[in-house]
Amino acid sequence: MKPYAEMTKEELTAEVQAVQKEYNRYQALELHLDMSRGKPCREQLDLSMGLMDALHSGDDMTCEDGTDCRNYGVLDGIHEVKVLMGDMMENNPDNIIIYGNSSLNVMYDTVARAMTHGIMGNTPWCKLDKVKFLCPVPGYDRHFAITEYFGIEMIPVPMTPEGPDMDMVEELVSSDEAIKGIWCVPKYSNPQGYSYSDLTVRRFARLKPAAKDFRIFWDNAYGIHHLYDIKQDYLIEILQECKRAGNPDLVYKFASTSKITFPGSGIAALATSDNNLVDIKNQLKNQTIGHDKVNQLRHVRFFGDIHGMMKHMEKHAAIIRPKFEAVEEIFDENLTGLGIGEWTKPNGGYFISFDAMEGCAKEIVAKAKKAGVTLTGAGATWPYGKDPKDSNIRIAPTYPTLEDLKTAAKLFTVCVRLVSAQKLLKEMA
């Protein structure tokens, strides 16, 4: 089929009629499918059921240094889980704090602490007239929700396949003292699945922020979440790079096992410089006596070491790779050449980013919803939920079964075609 933009009014009208028929067929199926969030599917969760057998009532519950993991104490995590998470994050265990079940919570708390107490002796953000964050777009809605909640002004920065537009980042960060941070998902980014290039990471490490308390919020959520054995992205380790560049304190790096074991019942961690660690622990000691050490021990006993964890990730990939491939195949088959949408083909992570024709995303999502397929809300990938082009849609292929996913993906392409053709027709009128 030829590009919609080259069709005559008659051709487009015929296309709308044909696609509408297809859409009606889907509507009659009364689907209830969810492609809205990056949730692992049941089979993925089953992979970690061994966690439930990792600790028994007869087991020794002491960790390497003799601490009874069942009692109070150990503010920043037991040593062996620091080693495991350190290997996973490519950081020194001594530069890691182990937290509770949610890295989002760690990020929230990091912003909250900066608001009330400032970073390393600088003025608390709540005492400043204006605090701003850079937000690579499209990006992760829950990041944006945190900064929005704290009244932080969000400035969109366009993403490229190499990472955020670094000319713009450098320009803004070096010229505006009110800019205190930037949200990054540097590997298999949410939603595009892009990984920052070497040059991008090196430029990040060499930023010269006007604000002394500017920090990069480096959410490495998908660090080991590859889809393929060979076709893997490689990301330069940012803490090392910052140290080398003479900017050791520039980064807070976050990670978790949420999409490795159980979302909501895993382990979150933060890696950062010695100075930042002192600053953070000075707060953390007032917030808690310590996080869940039994769950830390459980994870260590389950995985053994990083090799056990990497083997485990291969099993995840085997389950979700066919889902990504199915979506890509269906998109290719039904949309290629029509000039009404572009999408990413990531090597890892949890999402595919779809860019529809301008002004079509909301309508596409609404149409899919009406036919029983829930997508991430259009606009969600932008600060304040406002995509100025109304174009970006995040596709989350992992949660539905492969069969359901195929149905949902096909319906999605039908919605894209219908909405696009109708829009072009309207523009002709």
Next chain:
Amino acid sequence: MKPYAEMTKEELTAEVQAVQKEYNRYQALELHLDMSRGKPCREQLDLSMGLMDALHSGDDMTCEDGTDCRNYGVLDGIHEVKVLMGDMMENNPDNIIIYGNSSLNVMYDTVARAMTHGIMGNTPWCKLDKVKFLCPVPGYDRHFAITEYFGIEMIPVPMTPEGPDMDMVEELVSSDEAIKGIWCVPKYSNPQGYSYSDLTVRRFARLKPAAKDFRIFWDNAYGIHHLYDIKQDYLIEILQECKRAGNPDLVYKFASTSKITFPGSGIAALATSDNNLVDIKNQLKNQTIGHDKVNQLRHVRFFGDIHGMMKHMEKHAAIIRPKFEAVEEIFDENLTGLGIGEWTKPNGGYFISFDAMEGCAKEIVAKAKKAGVTLTGAGATWPYGKDPKDSNIRIAPTYPTLEDLKTAAKLFTVCVRLVSAQKLLKEMA
């Protein structure tokens, strides 16, 4: 033996010499005992090892409403754990939010939220010139650490066996708009083991605060932590009482299973009014996707229901009751009639509060430390760590073995006698 105050200089000198000899004998033992924190002992932790068998790899991980507890979601906790914690806290499950592993963390976050966003539409505390909290003394050092960390001015209010001095509380709360909260451990208080009387609770529920955003921080940490079968304190349920008094939004009530199952690996909860819940969830949804539901399910499967939990608490009591009794017996035997100290005899909780002669607490704690027994730092039970009379010492009998505890308690009485006699002698000189 007669009261020290009635002794002649010669008698006191002889006493000092005798007690010093005893002290030296203890020092020679090279003890390493810890009575500093309210930590359960090993035998208590062993009681909950069944938790480790409560969920196996073959088990169904869905909760009553069909939610897979292994995946993301459920911001405020699964229903069945709300029921269990609701029964424990004597609150409606619908008025409960289930959190992570630490009620201290919940209290911290509650203060942090009030700082940055205010309570129910009121001015964020960080925008106010002055924020004050009332602190019943002696009290819990980690409470005071939170308010100190946020720069909140702490005003000590004397505790009585009936609870805080309510004349003073009413007077202060109704006259000063800067007073935004009060820290309470209403049952088996930390450190005295006092429980608030009916009248105290009713007066709390009927406070007329000058500040619309005044809240009672009701940390019911020891709600079911009785030492005896019959000799149990009864505490009126505060949320109900506030509702009845027309002050439904006055209280945040906190609890956890930290001293029921594993400290640091249990479940924390907050109970409060519908209005407060809406206010809190509006923040919480930005902080996390949800807390550890697998651990919630594990606790429900382990206990079954509140009856299982109460049976479990009887086992705790059987282990720690002899420890409290041993301390009381040793104190009675070695200190009664000397007029150099008073101590509480609680029916529950984790502590005994000891009041030495004025100006002696620090020296007693230091002497015990020198002989290898670590006590809670003198002053810790007061805001800013400053006990104006240098008199109060918190005794935590649960952690050491019974034998060790007896040694530590005896040494403690030796230290009290030595320091008191020396002080009186010095005053004669």
